[in-house]
Amino acid sequence: MTSWKFDWVDESKFDLNRESMTEDVSKFVEKWSDDSFKTDSELLKLSLVDYESIWEKHGYGGEEGYYYWLLNQLDLNDKKVRSKLKSISDFTRDNFNKLNFFRINLGKLSEKDKNKFLEDEELSDYYKFLKDIFDMSKHRLSESEEKIMSLKQDSGYSMWKKMLSSLISKETRKVNNEEKTFEQLISDTLSEDKKIRDHAKDNINDILNKYSEVAENEINAILNTYEVNDKIRGYSRADSARLLSDSVDEKFVDILVKTVSDNFEISNKYYDLKSKLMNQKLGYHEKSAQIGKLEKEYSFDESKKIIGKVLNNLDSEFKEVFDRFEKDGRLDVYPDIGKRGGAFCVHMIKKLPTYILLNHTNDLSSLKTLAHEVGHGINNELTRDKQNEIYFGTATSTAEVASTFFEDFVFEEILKRCTDEERLVLMIQKLGDEISTIMRQIAAYNFETELHSEYRKNKYLSCEEIGLIFKKNMKEYLGDSVDCSWCDNWWIYWSHFRNRFYVYSYASGLLISKALQRKVRSDKNFIGEIKKFLASGTSKSPKEIFIGMGIDIYSKEFWEEGLNEINETLKDTISLAKKLGKI
Ligand SMILES: [Zn+2]
Numbered sequence: 001m002t003s004w005k006f007d008w009v010d011e012s013k014f015d016l017n018r019e020s021m022t023e024d025v026s027k028f029v030e031k032w033s034d035d036s037f038k039t040d041s042e043l044l045k046l047s048l049v050d051y052e053s054i055w056e057k058h059g060y061g062g063e064e065g066y067y068y069w070l071l072n073q074l075d076l077n078d079k080k081v082r083s084k085l086k087s088i089s090d091f092t093r094d095n096f097n098k099l100n101f102f103r104i105n106l107g108k109l110s111e112k113d114k115n116k117f118l119e120d121e122e123l124s125d126y127y128k129f130l131k132d133i134f135d136m137s138k139h140r141l142s143e144s145e146e147k148i149m150s151l152k153q154d155s156g157y158s159m160w161k162k163m164l165s166s167l168i169s170k171e172t173r174k175v176n177n178e179e180k181t182f183e184q185l186i187s188d189t190l191s192e193d194k195k196i197r198d199h200a201k202d203n204i205n206d207i208l209n210k211y212s213e214v215a216e217n218e219i220n221a222i223l224n225t226y227e228v229n230d231k232i233r234g235y236s237r238a239d240s241a242r243l244l245s246d247s248v249d250e251k252f253v254d255i256l257v258k259t260v261s262d263n264f265e266i267s268n269k270y271y272d273l274k275s276k277l278m279n280q281k282l283g284y285h286e287k288s289a290q291i292g293k294l295e296k297e298y299s300f301d302e303s304k305k306i307i308g309k310v311l312n313n314l315d316s317e318f319k320e321v322f323d324r325f326e327k328d329g330r331l332d333v334y335p336d337i338g339k340r341g342g343a344f345c346v347h348m349i350k351k352l353p354t355y356i357l358l359n360h361t362n363d364l365s366s367l368k369t370l371a372h373e374v375g376h377g378i379n380n381e382l383t384r385d386k387q388n389e390i391y392f393g394t395a396t397s398t399a400e401v402a403s404t405f406f407e408d409f410v411f412e413e414i415l416k417r418c419t420d421e422e423r424l425v426l427m428i429q430k431l432g433d434e435i436s437t438i439m440r441q442i443a444a445y446n447f448e449t450e451l452h453s454e455y456r457k458n459k460y461l462s463c464e465e466i467g468l469i470f471k472k473n474m475k476e477y478l479g480d481s482v483d484c485s486w487c488d489n490w491w492i493y494w495s496h497f498r499n500r501f502y503v504y505s506y507a508s509g510l511l512i513s514k515a516l517q518r519k520v521r522s523d524k525n526f527i528g529e530i531k532k533f534l535a536s537g538t539s540k541s542p543k544e545i546f547i548g549m550g551i552d553i554y555s556k557e558f559w560e561e562g563l564n565e566i567n568e569t570l571k572d573t574i575s576l577a578k579k580l581g582k583i
Pocket residue numbers: 372376400403
């Protein structure tokens with residue numbers, strides 16, 4: 001009952017499917033490579049329908065691609081599966097590359113034609129799809145230039161990035177006769193034992209100091225690559241490319257970043273509480289240290305029961321979707337040799353089912369992870385019911401809304417079943433997670449903004465200069481209870497800074513989720529609006545989706561709603577700590 005079933009797989013058909021992919025792609029190329037789809041809306045619609053149907057049948061390698069991808073997750077060491085996966089991936093990529101002309105040539109339409117097609121009622125099903133292509137096309141280069149850009153991507157970016165992470169991952173330090181990796185040292189900073197935390201900090205500092213000069217060169221190379229790319233493509237700000245590809249804009253992110261930054265007082269107060277509870281000034285490395293542990297166990301069955309109850313209370317359809325995952329064999333629950341660690345929820349194309357992978361170990365975090373992944377799963381299934389293939393997905397800025405929405409309601413249910421002592425432990429942990437997701441990521445956004453703009457002014461930044469910018473931004477969200485005076489080099493292993501400006505999406509996802517939770521708590525009927533949101537896929541921009549729900553994500557007040565929710569929890573936690581005589 002608790003492992004994946006592959007009832008839709010018929011390996012004997014894989015060869016035929018490949019033939020049909022090649023055939024469908026060549027037919028499309030033959031039919032549309034003369035650009036006739038540009039002439040009128042009727043032909044354009046026909047070409048879009050054709051394009052979509054290739055995705056419907058063969059997207060991501062169809063059955064064969066999905067099957068071997070899934071098998072690979074269950075046993076990463078199975079070389080036979082890996083080579084089958086590579087074979088179908090290469091085959092699919094080569095075929096789908098032949099379709100690139102379609103998007104490129106659509107982007108080359110005159111502004112007049114673009115507007116004409118966008119306004120055409122006949123094409124309304126494809127409005128967002130076309131709008132995205134048209135918006136992107138303003139920054140697109142010629143085909144041969146695009147080719148050079150993509151060939152240069154490895155030497156100007158990926159190889160630098162890989163170099164630093166692989167150097168750091170090879171480092172070990174001896175701790176009590178045991179060789180610990182960098183990852184293990186980082187997890188030692190969470191220990192309840194101060195000696196272990198401080199020792200880990202010294203070792204981490206030692207490793208980061210060793211590579212600071214390498215990191216300085218690496219980050220300057222990456223900053224340079226981004227600057228050059230932006231200039232060539234005509235992006236005005238360092239974050240513009242990211243925002244455009246996520247269907248949001250500068251105004252959206254500016255309001256989010258400013259509102260969260262203006263509320264750093266909340267995270268300052270949280271670390272003040274934590275420092276009082278731990279009876280010490282916190283070091284930068286201790287900001288996430290554990291205070292107390294929960295001994296309770298949550299078996300998979302128990303977790304299922306709790307989550308099922310919460311889902312049913314919100315809306316019976318949520319519970320039905322959840323039950324179907326298990327009944328149909330879409331959950332792989334327990335750890336196994338070779339199986340990928342962590343957890344995920346995955347979908348590819350509409351005709352193939354959603355799968356959830358877990359590594360359930362009966363602790364509270366396994367229960368929360370199940371709730372989180374089921375949230376993604378419900379999001380998928382509601383979208384599947386309502387959207388066409390091209391809109392079957394979620395926008396980056398809202399990808400984590402559903403998962404955190406359900407996770408939080410489940411957390412509320414867990415709290416009800418706890419003693420006051422346990423509640424304090426859980427609330428401190430939960431607030432810490434939320435502050436890391438919102439305030440810390442926005443502080444990281446501010447750091448990135450300053451990093452790119454200082455680089456663009458000075459054309460080179462020393463490690464010392466970067467360290468100062470980093471410390472300043474960390475200090476702002478952590479406050480006076482955390483000692484940041486020595487954390488100059490701790491940006492080095494934060495890999496997101498190489499994948500620029502992605503971090504805002506963690507904050508936007510959770511804050512939107514918090515605001516929606518607040519609305520549901522005050523009006524149970526609002527769940528209807530939540531279901532509409534969950535079913536919207538990528539058919540509209542986040543702005544349009546929320547306007548349809550009566551929410552303006554361009555207003556400061558909206559973001560404050562989510563922040564207030566956290567502030568309220570913090571106040572409750574402080575009162576509870578006082579009541580228990582802990583502070
Ligand atoms: Zn997630």
